[in-house]
Amino acid sequence: MRARDDRLCERVRGLLQDYMDGRLHGARRRTTQEHVQRCPLCHRELAELTAVVQVMQGLGNPVPADHFWPRLSSRLREAPAPRSGHRLAWVPAVALVLVALLVVLWLGRGTTPNIATPASPVESYANGYPSSVFEPGRGGVFLPAGDPPGYAPARNSWR
Amino acid sequence: MRLLGRGDEAADVETFEALVARHHTRFYRAAYRMTGNEQEAEDLLQEALLEAFRDFHRFRPGTRFDHWVLRIMTHTYIDGRRKRRVQAVWSLDSPPEEVQTEYLLADGASDPQRLLDRAQLEEPVQNALDSLSSEHRTILVLADIEGMSYEEIARVLRIPVGTVRSRLHRARERMRQMLAPVLRPAGMGITP
Numbered sequence: 440m441r442a443r444d445d446r447l448c449e450r451v452r453g454l455l456q457d458y459m460d461g462r463l464h465g466a467r468r469r470t471t472q473e474h475v476q477r478c479p480l481c482h483r484e485l486a487e488l489t490a491v492v493q494v495m496q497g498l499g500n501p502v503p504a505d506h507f508w509p510r511l512s513s514r515l516r517e518a519p520a521p522r523s524g525h526r527l528a529w530v531p532a533v534a535l536v537l538v539a540l541l542v543v544l545w546l547g548r549g550t551t552p553n554i555a556t557p558a559s560p561v562e563s564y565a566n567g568y569p570s571s572v573f574e575p576g577r578g579g580v581f582l583p584a585g586d587p588p589g590y591a592p593a594r595n596s597w598r
Numbered sequence: 599m600r601l602l603g604r605g606d607e608a609a610d611v612e613t614f615e616a617l618v619a620r621h622h623t624r625f626y627r628a629a630y631r632m633t634g635n636e637q638e639a640e641d642l643l644q645e646a647l648l649e650a651f652r653d654f655h656r657f658r659p660g661t662r663f664d665h666w667v668l669r670i671m672t673h674t675y676i677d678g679r680r681k682r683r684v685q686a687v688w689s690l691d692s693p694p695e696e697v698q699t700e701y702l703l704a705d706g707a708s709d710p711q712r713l714l715d716r717a718q719l720e721e722p723v724q725n726a727l728d729s730l731s732s733e734h735r736t737i738l739v740l741a742d743i744e745g746m747s748y749e750e751i752a753r754v755l756r757i758p759v760g761t762v763r764s765r766l767h768r769a770r771e772r773m774r775q776m777l778a779p780v781l782r783p784a785g786m787g788i789t790p
Binding site for chain 1: 607610611614615622623626627630631636639640643644647648651652653654655717719720723724738742743745748763766767770771773774777778781
């Protein structure tokens with residue numbers, strides 16, 4: 440019986456603040472109310488919690504020093520104006536970045552090293568074809584399926 | 599309705615000041631109860647109001663200006679406390695923060711009339727408040743001093759109502775434990 444009461448006390452104590460704040464309804468509210476009326480410990484705990492809230496509500500209204508509001512008023516007038524509230528304020532910044540990116544890409548196009556400039560018979564051959572057929576890193580020429588029109592050299596005869 | 603933050607700076611300041619004037623008691627009271635002293639309360643309130651003014655274009659007329667400023671103030675306060683805590687860890691010279699609770703248990707309980715005087719309770723209550731974490735103190739101030747509902751606090755602090763409830767309950771329980779020796783002999787409380 441005692442253990443049952445202890446469990447009920449524990450449960451009710453977990454609900455005391457909801458009860459005090461008027462956030463308990465129905466059966467839980469009734470159970471809490473009945474228990475608090477007959478259990479001196481829970482009754483006292485509720486009374487103390489209520490007293491804490493009452494004391495907090497009754498605290499005085501402190502006031503700042505006399506110079507506080509005038510000084511704040513001056514600071515507000517010196518402060519930067521409220522920022523623009525336009526929802527699309529970020530658009531110009533993004534556009535600027537995009538333009539800058541395009542300019543960089545466009546300028547970068549002209550500075551790509553021209554690798555297809557060997558001073559050899561290969562030059563004339565390679566120049567007649569799309570650059571993809573010439574692979575300078577490999578030290579030779581990969582011939583396409585067909586020769587350039589009007590050109591029929593012996594394969595690597597210049598060596 | 600005039601739009602805010604549209605270049606008419608003098609008008610913006612006047613509109614802002616008019617709104618602040620309506621709630622200035624509440625703002626300073628909340629700042630004072632959070633910080634626990636005049637100097638810090640003034641610093642906090644000034645910082646919060648200057649920040650609010652810079653962000654004035656975000657305030658939607660027709661919504662609660664006081665709640666909007668209280669949100670900025672609570673975030674400013676909690677951020678400030680966190681920074682100070684980090685600094686304190688690195689400052690070996692600074693003395694540890696003392697929680698003055700001894701006098702709460704002292705003899706004053708012998709005179710109920712004296713205890714019933716709210717002015718006498720001001721200091722113990724403020725000291726008990728100061729001993730709470732900034733998160734718990736903020737919620738307690740908003741709920742029990744400013745009288746805001748759980749839902750209003752949840753909106754202001756942008757946290758779930760369940761978090762408001764659990765923090766508030768923990769904060770009150772801690773206050774009860776600290777203040778019980780002072781309050782009990784005075785017979786404060788209600789009969790349920």
